[in-house]
Amino acid sequence: MRVAFIDLEKLSVNIAERDAQGPVSLGVQIHEERETWRTDPLSPLSPLVIGMGNFVGGRLIGAHRIIAVFKSPMSKTLQASALGGAAYKMMGAGIDAFVFLGRAPWPVVVLASPEGVRIERAELRYEYQGLRGVYAFTKFLFDKYRDFFAANNARSIVVGPASWTTYNGALASIDISPGGELSKGAEDFAARGGPGTVAAQGHNLAAIIAGGKARARHQAIADIHKIDEIVKIKLKKGYLEALQEKTVKYRYDPTIGTGGTFGVNYVHYRDLVPLFGYKSIYLDREERIRHVDALLRLFWRPFNELVFEKARSWYNCGEPCPVLCKKVWRGKKVDYEPFHAMGPFIGNYVFEEAVPLVELVDEQGLDAIEMGHVVAWIFDAVEQGLLEPEEVGISRRPVFDPSKFNPETDSRTNAKLAAEVVAGFVERSTEVLGIVARSGLRAAARLLEEKFSKRVAERGVRFRDLAVYVVYGEEGYMTPNFYWAPGMVAPMYVQGKYWTNYNPTFMSPEEFAKTAYDRAVIEALIEDSGICRFHRGWAEPILGELYELIGRRLDRDLYKRFAEYSIKAGADPRPWESRRAMDVVSTMARELGAKDWKFDRYEEYIEWWRRYKNSLDKYLGIVSA
Incomplete structure (x- = not known):
């Protein structure tokens, strides 16, 4: 792999060859060499590695992910987080991975092309031409570096406002057309574990822009006949036929009349999807079915009618991929995890109310899954009387008891309050939200149990018991993806991803x-x-x-x-x-x-x-x- 080692403290670049299987292997290798198990996740000594796999530029479809490897401020151990499609343009710089070390004296943007790598002082513009957050910053960078984007067919990765003020910042990449239009659907976030926070607070890295004319790293993967031969031996059919068959869930499944993670998951898992911060696991099946019937009507059906029955607005992540997994509802990309986070998981069953919430989370550059857990946890703490609304910056009490929930009216209340929590979380607008934004959910639960010990004793419930997370060491944790699945909370060394058995099952x-x-x-x-x-x-x-x-x-x-x-x-x-x-x-x-x-x-x-x-x-x- 061709690796750019970028020392942001010295503002210097050294490009070297590294023997590594891929970006995750490289990231582990770099952290092992530097013994970063001894360092704080946000120390300048703890590197952020951002790279692509060895199969870019050939005839393999879906091989252009960008992967970040870092020591997570949440789990306090190594985490990998990925975003789709960006390597299709960024590979053109001829650099397979960037290793960021040190902390720049001010926020910087790194530009990479076949001509070299340079570091410039960044102007953080999170409001620009009617856009906000990562969308505004992406458009601003395009306009400022328009010639660089045009000459190199480049793409950017940026951090949002949340990366500078919270533990939960994401890396965001939004494809942009030669004319400067943000591409619908071609946006993605490497978010789990806080890589954006590591970039911003650990290294003062605000953005990377990369592109050029370099292409396939290995000529063998540009030979479709060789690939076809391999697939036929193993799968007994041609490559494209196998691809179409194995990706039907993410494209369109005619047997259920929907597709994509959002379309499929609700009709597949039905009453097993977790609702109300996992409180639905305590409901009997009849009650769960009543809730699911409501969310299918109010949450799933409006999406499915427009995206599959009318507009068929399907897109890819920015590389030429026939799966078209990005389902776009009136300009907003819809996936299960972020919409469930800002929908049924926080007591909001109205799809139209979730759209601006997901947009707010994305604009701020937050991990939507973690934010869903935080909002649900805060709502539950208010519901239980452990917190008062004004202590978390919300205008009234949420409706967070599933047995008392009216889907049509209470969804709108909870959605409004969730927007207040998200904004207050990024701004640290109250003492309590500041504790959560700085410390993370696990440490915040312990701190709040001390701060409000009398309430805890009176109500007989602890803050930590209202949250769902996996414990790492004395300080680390990770919240699970939204599945009622023992494997999502089991003692695995990496959680918050699908590196586990995530089926709703049980066994010895x-x-x-x-x-x-x-x-x-x-x-x-x-x-x-x-x-x-x-x-x-x-x-x-x-x-x-x-x-x-x-x-x-x-x-x-x-x-x-x-x-x-x-x-x-x-x-x-x-x-x-x-x-x-x-x-x-x-x-x-x-x-x-x-x-x-x-x-x-x-x-x-x-x-x-x-x-x-x-x-x-x-x-x-x-x-x-």
Whole structure:
């Protein structure tokens, strides 16, 4: 890999060749070399690695992800986060990865092309030509560097306002046409774990702009006949046929009349989608079905009618991909995770109310999944009487009891209040929101339990018990993606992604650990390849052969290296400390009629957790503590 090492303190650039399987492997390698398990995530000594896979520029579709690898201010260990399509233009600079070290004296923008890499002082413009946040900054950069964009067919990655003031900042990339128009659907965020915060607060990095005329890194992957031969041997059909078959969920599934993660997930999981900050796991099935019927009518149906039955506004992420997974509703890209975060998860079942909320989260450059957890947690704390509305900057109490919820009227109330929380979170407008924005949800829960100890004692509920998160070490945590799935809160070394068994299922801890381990190993390798996980159906069976095409043997120990780093960092998985996180496991066990696990004692939860963790470590070849 051709790597640009950029020392932002010295404002210097050194380009060197590095032997690495992909951007994730490179990121782990750099962090291992620098022993960053000893450093704070926001230390200038803790590098931010942003790169692309070895399969860019050839005939493989979906191979142009940009991956960030960093020490997370949330989990306190290594995290990888990806965004789609941007490498299709950025590969033109002829640089496979950027390694950012040191902290610039002021915010900077880095520009890369085949002519070289330069660093310039950045003007942060988060309001520009009627746009706000990351959209405004992207358009401003395009206008300021219009000649550079035009000459190099470049694309940018930027941070938003939230990266400078919170732990939860994302990296945002929005494709832009030669005429300066923001491209519908061709926008994505590397958000989980706070990579934007690492860029801004750790390094004073505001933006990267890269492009040029460089293309395929390896000629073998430009040969469609070789690729076709590999696919036919493994999948018994041609490459394009296999691709179309394996991506039907994300394109359009005629059997259910919808497509994309938003379209499919609600009709597939139905009453198993988590609502109201996971409080729905305590409802009986009849009550859950009543809620799902309402959200299908008010939340899913308006989207599906316009996007699939009328306009068919489908787009890709910026690389030529026939899957067209980006479903756009009146100019706004709609995916399950961000819309569920600002929809049913926070007690909002009206789709039109979620659209401006997701837009606000995206503009600010926030991780929508984490923000959904934060809003739901704050709403629940107010509902439980642990917090007062004015303490979190909201104008009234939310309606956060599913049994008292009126979907049509209460959704609008909760949506309005959520917008107040999001804005206040970024601005740190109250003492409580400042604690959360600086500390993260886990540490904030402990601080608020001390601050409001009398309320906690009176109401008999702790702040931490209203949240769902995985515990890492003494300080780290990660909130799960929105699935009622024990694997999402199980003791895996990387969470907040799909590096686990995320099905709504239950089994013995040993068996569960094996299925999650298998999934984590291959998910890490797919991310390292730079191939979109929506293409994993055809890519996973032939991944080893694809690496052989470029003269490499696939190293399957990548996930183990994450585990070893976490242990050194003292941020390995620890037993649950949130009651609701534990109940994601126990309620699913009851839902499926598991007879061997009753979970009627705390010790039984811990037994399941420890047996799972010991089994995972055994598969990894790690000696459990």
